[in-house]
Amino acid sequence: MKKIIIITALVSFCVTLVFVWGGIKVVKATGDAPFCGACHSWDGLIAQTHLQDPIHGNANPKGVQATCTECHLPHSSLVAYLGVKAKNGIAEGWTTLTGDASKKDWLANREHARKNYTYDSSCLACHSTLLDKANQEAFKEESSSKMHLKYIAFQETKEAMQCTSCHKFVGHKDLGETLFKHNDTRPESWDEWEKQRKEKK
Amino acid sequence: MKQLWKQLLISMVLLGGFYTVAMAANESGSLSATPNLNDKYSAKNYPIEGVHQKLGLTCKECHSEEKAEDYSSAMKATCFKCHENYEKLQERTGHLGHNNNIHASPHFTNIDCDLCHKSHQPSQNLCVQCHGQKTMKQLIVK
Amino acid sequence: MLDIQRRKAMQKLVLLGGGMALFSTLDVQAKMLEKDVPKWDEEYDAIVVGSGYAGTAAMLSMMDKGLKNVLMIDKMQYMGGNSSISGGSYAMSRTSIQKENGVVDDPEMHIKDTLKSGHNLNNPEMVRIMAYEGLDAFNWLVDNGVKWKLFSRSGGHSAPRNHSVGVGSYITMPLQEQIIKRGGQQRTRIIMDELVYNDKGIVIGMKVREKYEFKFDRAFDENDNKTGKVKYYRANAGVVLATGGWAADPKVRQIFDPSLTPNMPTTNHYGATGYTIQKLIKDDVDLIDMQYIQIMHVTSADEDSFGFAFRTITSGYSFGMMINPKTGRRFVNEIADRKISSDAIFAMNEGGKNHPILFMDVNGAKTVEIDELQRGIEAGAVYQFETLDEMIAKFNINKEPFLEELKKYNSYVKAGKDPDFNRTFSKYKGATITIEQPPFFAARPGPKIHHCMGGVHTTVNCEVFNKSGKLIEGLFACGEVTGGRHGYNRLGSNSVVDCIVFGRRAGFAIAERYQKMVRS
Numbered sequence: 051m052k053k054i055i056i057i058t059a060l061v062s063f064c065v066t067l068v069f070v071w072g073g074i075k076v077v078k079a080t081g082d083a084p085f086c087g088a089c090h091s092w093d094g095l096i097a098q099t100h101l102q103d104p105i106h107g108n109a110n111p112k113g114v115q116a117t118c119t120e121c122h123l124p125h126s127s128l129v130a131y132l133g134v135k136a137k138n139g140i141a142e143g144w145t146t147l148t149g150d151a152s153k154k155d156w157l158a159n160r161e162h163a164r165k166n167y168t169y170d171s172s173c174l175a176c177h178s179t180l181l182d183k184a185n186q187e188a189f190k191e192e193s194s195s196k197m198h199l200k201y202i203a204f205q206e207t208k209e210a211m212q213c214t215s216c217h218k219f220v221g222h223k224d225l226g227e228t229l230f231k232h233n234d235t236r237p238e239s240w241d242e243w244e245k246q247r248k249e250k251k
Numbered sequence: 252m253k254q255l256w257k258q259l260l261i262s263m264v265l266l267g268g269f270y271t272v273a274m275a276a277n278e279s280g281s282l283s284a285t286p287n288l289n290d291k292y293s294a295k296n297y298p299i300e301g302v303h304q305k306l307g308l309t310c311k312e313c314h315s316e317e318k319a320e321d322y323s324s325a326m327k328a329t330c331f332k333c334h335e336n337y338e339k340l341q342e343r344t345g346h347l348g349h350n351n352n353i354h355a356s357p358h359f360t361n362i363d364c365d366l367c368h369k370s371h372q373p374s375q376n377l378c379v380q381c382h383g384q385k386t387m388k389q390l391i392v393k
Numbered sequence: 394m395l396d397i398q399r400r401k402a403m404q405k406l407v408l409l410g411g412g413m414a415l416f417s418t419l420d421v422q423a424k425m426l427e428k429d430v431p432k433w434d435e436e437y438d439a440i441v442v443g444s445g446y447a448g449t450a451a452m453l454s455m456m457d458k459g460l461k462n463v464l465m466i467d468k469m470q471y472m473g474g475n476s477s478i479s480g481g482s483y484a485m486s487r488t489s490i491q492k493e494n495g496v497v498d499d500p501e502m503h504i505k506d507t508l509k510s511g512h513n514l515n516n517p518e519m520v521r522i523m524a525y526e527g528l529d530a531f532n533w534l535v536d537n538g539v540k541w542k543l544f545s546r547s548g549g550h551s552a553p554r555n556h557s558v559g560v561g562s563y564i565t566m567p568l569q570e571q572i573i574k575r576g577g578q579q580r581t582r583i584i585m586d587e588l589v590y591n592d593k594g595i596v597i598g599m600k601v602r603e604k605y606e607f608k609f610d611r612a613f614d615e616n617d618n619k620t621g622k623v624k625y626y627r628a629n630a631g632v633v634l635a636t637g638g639w640a641a642d643p644k645v646r647q648i649f650d651p652s653l654t655p656n657m658p659t660t661n662h663y664g665a666t667g668y669t670i671q672k673l674i675k676d677d678v679d680l681i682d683m684q685y686i687q688i689m690h691v692t693s694a695d696e697d698s699f700g701f702a703f704r705t706i707t708s709g710y711s712f713g714m715m716i717n718p719k720t721g722r723r724f725v726n727e728i729a730d731r732k733i734s735s736d737a738i739f740a741m742n743e744g745g746k747n748h749p750i751l752f753m754d755v756n757g758a759k760t761v762e763i764d765e766l767q768r769g770i771e772a773g774a775v776y777q778f779e780t781l782d783e784m785i786a787k788f789n790i791n792k793e794p795f796l797e798e799l800k801k802y803n804s805y806v807k808a809g810k811d812p813d814f815n816r817t818f819s820k821y822k823g824a825t826i827t828i829e830q831p832p833f834f835a836a837r838p839g840p841k842i843h844h845c846m847g848g849v850h851t852t853v854n855c856e857v858f859n860k861s862g863k864l865i866e867g868l869f870a871c872g873e874v875t876g877g878r879h880g881y882n883r884l885g886s887n888s889v890v891d892c893i894v895f896g897r898r899a900g901f902a903i904a905e906r907y908q909k910m911v912r913s
Contacts, residue, residue, distance in 0.1 A: 157346055193332045200306050209305065219342055226346025234348065236767055240759050321622065323604040325470075325582050350768055358478050358562045359471035363581060365606075366470040375609060380663065381478065381698035384772040 077135070081119030095232060096156065099222040106221040116176070121221055126171040157229045164214045173213040173220075292319035297371045301393060313370070324365035337361060351386050353378050367392050424676050425587040425600055433598065436627040439903050440599065441465040441635060442585045442669070445476030446561070446892035447872025447899070448635030449568045450530075453537065454900025455633075456577050460907055463577050464626070468584035468605050469664045472569065474637050475873070476892070478662055478699055479561035482547065483534075483893070484554050484886035485527050490544055491554060495823075498552040500524035507887060510549045510730045511846075511880025514682065518853055519878045522898075523890045530893045531556070538567030543762070546711055546819050547885035548691075549730030553819070555886045564889070582606070584621065585669065588632060588676060588868065596867035598627040607664060611643060612655070615668040630907035631867030633855075633899045635892075638845035638873040639667035640686060646842065649683040659842040660692055660699045670874065673849060678865065679858040681876040682847030687883055688735040693774035694748045694839025702774035702836050704765040705758070706751060709836060710734075711819040712760055712826040713753030714802050717741045718788045721795030723802070726814040727751070732882040735840040745839070750788050752835035754828045760821050769836070776835045784833055803827040846883050848876035855899035867906070871899040 079085055097118070101108045106116045123138075124130045174180065183189050184198035197216065204210050219225065237243040292310070299308060313329050314322040334340065340354040347353070356362070356378065368374050374392040438460050441452045444467040452465045467474065485491075486498040503524040508515055535541070539558060546553035558564050572579060587600040602621030639645045643655035645667025659665075674680065691710070693702035709715070710727045717724050725737035742748055758766060769775030778784040781799075785792050805811045806818050806827045818825045849870040850858045857868040872892045879887065 160346075196312075197306065197333070219339075224342055224345055226342070226344070227348075227352075228345075230346050230348045237763060240763055243763060323620075323622075324606065325604040350771060357560050359473065360566065361471075363470035377609075380609070381696075381700060382772065383697045383700075386771075 077132070080135075080139075081123075082117040095228060096222060096225065099225045099228050103221050103223040107223065109223070116221065120175070121169075121172050122167050124169040124171050125175040126169070130171075157226065157233065160225065160229075164218060165212070168212065168214045170213050173217075292322065299370055303370065324369065324371075325363060326365070327361075327363050330364045334364075347386075347390070350382075350384065351378075351390065353390070425589050427589055427591045427597060430589055430598070430600070430625045432625065433627040434624040435464075436462075436629070437464045438462045438628070438907055439464075439630045439633065440626060440628040441633045442599075443467060443474065443635035443637055443872065443874070444472040444565070444569070444579060445474045445635060445637055445872060446565060446889055447637075447874075447896035448633070449473075449476075449565050449572070450893045450896025451633045451635060451869075451871055451900040451903075452577060452579070453568050453572055454897040455904045455907075456572065456575055456900075458901060458904035458908075460630075460904050461576060465572070465577065465579040466583040466585065466601065467579075467581050468668075469607055469662075470581055472579065472581060473562055473565045475561075475661055475665055476565050476637075477560075477562040479889075480703060480886075481558040481561040481564050481889065482543075482545075482555045482886040483527075483531060483541075483557070483564075483889045484547065484550060484884065485531050485556065485890065486524070486552070486554050487528055488531055488554075488556060490541060490556055494544060494553065496553050498554055502551055503554065506550050507884055508880070510732070510882045510884045512882070514685075514880030516853075516877040516880075519895075522853060523878065523887065523894050526894050527890045530890070530897060533897070534564060534568075534893065537571050539564050545707065545760075546728070547707065548710060548728050548734060549884045550886075551817075557886075561889075564893075582621070585636075585672075586623075587672065589625070594865065596628070596631050596865060598625060599632060600625055609663050611641065611663060614644065615642075615666045616671075628867075630903050630910060631869060633903055634669065634673075634849065634857075634868070634870040634874055635872045635896065635899075636669040636874045638665050638848070639670055640842045640845055641665035642667040645671065646686055646845075649847070650686050653686060653842055657842055658697070658839065660689060661843070662698075670848070677859045677861075678868075679850040679860045679862070680848060681850045682880065683845075683876070685846035685879075685881055686842065687731055687844040687846060688739075688840045689731050689843035689885075690735045690738055690838050690840040691731075691885070692839060692841050693769075693772075694742075694745065694837045695774040696772055698841075700774060701765070701772040702769040705761050705769045705775050705834065706836050706838055708757060708760045709751040709753050709834075712757035712821065713751055714799065714828055715749050715751040715838070716790070716795060716798065717747070718750055718790045719747055721791035721793070722798045723814060724749070726811070726816040728816055728819070730882060730884060731843075738838060738840050742839075748837035748839060750784075750790065750835055751838055752784065752828070752833050753826070754830045754833055756826050756830055757828065758834040760826075766834070774836060778833045778835065779831055781831075781833060784835055788835070788837075799828060803829060844883055844888060845873055846876065846879040846881070848874045850877065851875050853898070854902045855895055856902065869899040869903055871895040 100106075100118070104110055106121070108115055119135070123134055181198055181202060184195040184202065186195075189195045201211055201213075214220065235246075237246050294310070297310070298304075310319070310322070313326060315326065315329055316322055337354060337360070341352060344352050344354050349355075353367070353376070362377070366375075367377050376387070376390060376392050379387045379390070439455055440463070441448045441455075442465075444465050448465055448467075452463060455463060471477070484503065486500050486503050491498055500521075501524075504520050507520050507524070508517070511520075540563070541556045542559045542563075543557040544553065545555050545557065547555045569579060582605045583601050583603050584605040585599050585601050588596050589598040589600060591597045601624050603624050605621035606618075608615075608618055638661070641659050641661035641663055642665065643653075646653045647655070670680070691703055691706050692698075693700055693706060696702060713727070714723060715725065715727050716722055724741055725734055727734075729737075738749055766775060770777060776784070776787065778787070781796075784790070785795065801813075805813075805816075806825050809818060809825070811818070851870050852858070852864070855869045855871050855875070857865045857870050859865050872895070873888065875895070878891045878895070
């Protein structure tokens, strides 16, 4: 009897270890560009703007960068994180298989994405001292402190704001211009113009 | 004789008065794009709208002059305290495309913000004055 | 008896004295004198008023000669005025770009073209200076970061000699970057209200208003704009005026040419008012050729102000044909100068109800940069037609005579001779272009008030004359605010030459004045 318990415990321990370690690895791997971009092949263009971002993206000269899920999944708790990840994964898997990414107006979608797929908890996960700083005497006069105090005051009211209400262009450099250029099919040279005319015929 | 001196005195006073009035009229005052008001510089007479109002900004948070009668809308430096710089603004309106990106004019750099964006008067679009394509006409200047 | 006489005499004297005093108060805006300045708020070695081609060139040139404590001001909320929105085109012979394009040209031809357009009313020495010294100025621009992009031929020029940067700000901005790099100061929203003279009549400073708020309303008289805070700036070696023209001022332009009514469109930015020129008149400055105000026809009637169709239309005049839709026929030499062409268009466009049609085929259109052409299309000012019939239908063109005229035109191009209007046909990459291959691109030119040929009377060194023919010491002027360079009518692309060449001369002259003052 004792032997069975010990073996079961040991085996369970090992299995759990493997699963948790493996699980963490999977969660991490499914949280960054190569994985996201594999399905999000159209917003591969959007992912590229992240690669070029010099503050939160790969172009940061100090090497500090945020991965896709560090911003686009909530960090308020592990349950929230995994829950939303699972939900989004299923929903997006479905739309990627059944929908047509090229038909979506990504430019107009930015506001929707900002509202629903960015989370204050993820910003604050890294910028954790921000709101405390706003309350401190030494930083009282800075405009950022004044604005962050307003943010705190508005929390839980109907005027509640998100970080991205003001910081709209975090993480994706020249997103608007990139999307506009992609939509703009006008020729950039006379040769292209000739080519387009031939193709139309 | 006394009469004459009286006349002289009166005409000198009148002349002096005329000169003072003329000089004052010649001297231009400070900001007066709006008409005279009592208790001129109150929030009631200079209301703020939109996001600036939501954030509860007060006069002093934008206007850096000491006296209220010297307040001018020429305050690019104050705008940039929150709105950073022109590169960021260009990025913000990059989605309008090259021909409509009003913050990336090939003609003018560093335009004073208040040329277009006014807090106490209706805003206006500078670019549309020459470039009247439909997409430009449809732009709303906040 | 004596008492009454004395009384009457005293009364008369008082009235006379009062009357004289009153008379002077009526002219409250007479010259401002040094003693009227309460205190100088700032002091500079020289001040340039206006930040377009001429002002910027003057500023950088005086810095080239060693002046350091110098200021350039502009009343608008942006720098560069009309220069920033202009085509940025510089007419010059003997440039390396001309040689690369195999063009044979020389300054005498340039002078001849300029005098012809000016009806010989130009100051011949000034024209000579522009044509010869302009090459040095051209190279100076390149040395200071200006990059030439396009090369073409403008109306009235006998050879292609128009070098363009794309847009005028690509000339003023590199120069202004140099100014800032080297410690010069330039500020917006400062308007000059008065020049200040010392008791010898020398200009020593100015009265300005800072934080000036220009009002964007063409009907609003700038004299009624009282915004800004009054300040006094001392200018030790003097002031350079480069305040530009007044084509956008419906009141002032009509004083000098009553046909320029308020509702006529203009290419100019809103800031081109007569505010400064009116002050100069009151200050007894001598003005010449004020009645010559140019109307330009390289803009589209379908767009406001300068607009986007400008480059397509310019190419159209070189490689296309312009007709009156009602008659279907040509009515002018398309490559004639602005005065001849605008007059011809006014004569047939029935006050805007019958715009001319200028069109080219696809080979002509390819002489235009594709994004410029597309911008014109986006603005609704350039039209594309797959067939001539489409174009005829759209503009209600008189079909039979039109097709006949087109056939004639193409034969003229091939023969190299235009017996109807004496047009010379431009070449692109060595060959002339007919109108045969679809699609066709069209525009409707609409003349707009553009440039003031007249203005301040100066010497060739930009020193300003007063009405009695004496020089006003300490005062210099350059650019569109001056007169005499262009005479009756200005050739396209000659203005930039005028502004840069004489802007430099003004800068050198004031620098020299400063050095003299320092030495003495």
